[in-house]
Amino acid sequence: xxxxxxxxELPEDVGSDDCLASYTHIYSPDLLQDQVAFITGGGSGIGLxxxxxxxxxxxDTVIASRNLDKxxxxxVKLSAASGRRCLPLRIDVRQPDGIAAAVDETLKxxxxxxxLINNAAGNFLCPASALSxxxxxxxxxxxxxxxxxxxxxxxxKWFKDHGxxxxxxxxxxAYRGQALQVHAGSAKAANDAMTKHLAVEWGPSGxxxxxxxPGPISGTEGYRKLGGPAAEAAxxxxxxxxxxxxxxxEMAHCALFLASRASSYVTxxxxxxxxxxxxxxxxxxxxxxxxxxxxxxxx
Numbered sequence: 001x002x003x004x005x006x007x008x009e010l011p012e013d014v015g016s017d018d019c020l021a022s023y024t025h026i027y028s029p030d031l032l033q034d035q036v037a038f039i040t041g042g043g044s045g046i047g048l049x050x051x052x053x054x055x056x057x058x059x060d061t062v063i064a065s066r067n068l069d070k071x072x073x074x075x076v077k078l079s080a081a082s083g084r085r086c087l088p089l090r091i092d093v094r095q096p097d098g099i100a101a102a103v104d105e106t107l108k109x110x111x112x113x114x115x116l117i118n119n120a121a122g123n124f125l126c127p128a129s130a131l132s133x134x135x136x137x138x139x140x141x142x143x144x145x146x147x148x149x150x151x152x153x154x155x156x157k158w159f160k161d162h163g164x165x166x167x168x169x170x171x172x173x174a175y176r177g178q179a180l181q182v183h184a185g186s187a188k189a190a191n192d193a194m195t196k197h198l199a200v201e202w203g204p205s206g207x208x209x210x211x212x213x214p215g216p217i218s219g220t221e222g223y224r225k226l227g228g229p230a231a232e233a234a235x236x237x238x239x240x241x242x243x244x245x246x247x248x249x250e251m252a253h254c255a256l257f258l259a260s261r262a263s264s265y266v267t268x269x270x271x272x273x274x275x276x277x278x279x280x281x282x283x284x285x286x287x288x289x290x291x292x293x294x295x296x297x298x299x
Contacts, residue, residue, distance in 0.1 A: 013247035015219035017044045017074065019052050019081035026253065031260050033058035036110045038103070040093055040150055041119035043070040045220040046169065048078070049248035050117055050255045055082035057256065062106045064091045065120065085110075093120045093146030099153045113158045115259045118147040118191075119169040123184040123222060136183045143187035148194060151209075155202060163206025165259045168195050169251075170213040170270060172278035179283050188213075192270055199268030208267040212254040215274020218245040241276030 012020045037054050041047040042063025051061045055078055063071050063078070063086060071088030078086040087109055089102045106113055122142045126135070147168055158164065170192055172178075173185035192211060199209040216228050216237075223229070228245060231237065237244050254273045257263050272278070 010247065011249040011253065013049070013219065013249040017048055019077050020249070023053075023056055025056070027057060027256065027260070027262065029057060031057040031256070031262070032115075035059045035114040036062070036106065036112050037115035037117060037259070038062045038064065038106055038113060038150075038154065039117040039119060040064050040091070040146070041121060041169075042117070043067060043074045043088070045222070046214065046217060046248050046251045047117070047119040048074055049252045050119065051078055051086065052081060053249065053252035053256055054115070054259070055079075055084040055086065057260075058084070059115070060085040060087075060110055062087045062089055062102070062110075064089045064102055066090060066092055093150055094141045096149045096153060099150050100157070103153055103157050107158065112162070113154065114164055116151065116154045116159075116164065116166045117169070117255060117259070118150055118166065120146050120150075121169070121184075121187075121222075123181075124225060125180040125227070126183070127180055128182045131183060136186075139183040140187045140190070143184065144190045144194070147191050151194075151198060155205075155207065159202070159207045160205050164208075166195075166198065166207065166209040167255050167258045168209070168211040169255075170195070170211040172213050172215060172272060172274055175278050176283065195270060196268045203267055208258075208263070210258040210263070210266060210268070211270045212251065212258060213270055213272045213274065214246060214251050214254075215240075215272075215277040216245045217248060217251055219248055236281070239280050239282065240274075241280060244275065246273060246275055 012023055032054055037059050039047050039051050039061055042051045043065050051063050055061055068090040075086040075088040091098045091102045122139050151166055168191050171188040173181045174189035178185055195209050195211045217223055254271055
C-alpha cells in the first residue's frame, strides 16, 4: 500500500517586496473591517506583508519607518492590491516626539487607531567579542526602546481610553543562547518580558498585548543577512521539524490572529512560528562565523 503523507497547503507569497498577485482568505474578508493599524517597519519584509494581509481583511494602515521613499512606494502597491487606504509616515522609533507626531497624524487622518504592530528592528551576525559597544546599544535602542516608545505613545494617545491590540514581532534567539546574536537576542528577550508586563498593566483598559516569534522567513532582509540562503543550499532545513523556511504570509496570518477578535481571550502570549526550528537546529558557531565573515553584515 502506498504511503500518503499529508502536506499543508501553504499560503501565497512572493520573495520580493511586492504585493501578492492573488490571495486566498482563510478568515472572513471583513475580519478587520474599517479598523486602523499602525505598523512600524511596514515598508518591507514581514511588516509589508502584515500591512497587505490586514488591508485585504478590511483594515486601513499606517506604515512607518525611516525611509519615506520606500514607504511611499509600498503604500501605492498596498492600496492598489487591497482597495484600502495606506498612509506612509517617516519616524525613528528611538525618538518619542516623532512617534507622537505620527500618531497625531494617524488620528487626524482616520479618527481611530485599533492595532499597533511593533516590527521595527535591526540585526546582523557578530560574535560578542567583536561587537562594538555602540552596535549593541543601537540594536537595543531600535528593538527594545523602539517597542516601548511606540507602545507607550499609542497607549497614552488612544488605547488607554478606547482599548486596542498590540502585536510585537519577536524572535526565538534567546530561548537557547543563539551564537553571534547576543545583541538581538537580548533585545528580543526584553521585548518578550515587556509583552507580558504590558499585558498585565494594560489589560484593564481593554488592551491586549501579544507577540509573534518568527523563525527563518524567506524573502526577508533578515533571511539574507543571517545566512538563510546558505542554510537552504546546505540542506540545513532538513533538521527543522517542518523541513522548510516559513514565508511572510504565514507570519502575517499569525499577526492577523493575534490582532483580531479570533484571539479575544489571548494576552501576554508569545506565538512561536518557526516550524520547530529552535527546538532542533544546531547552534553551529563555526558555520555562523563563516557567514558573518563573508557578508560583514551591519546595521
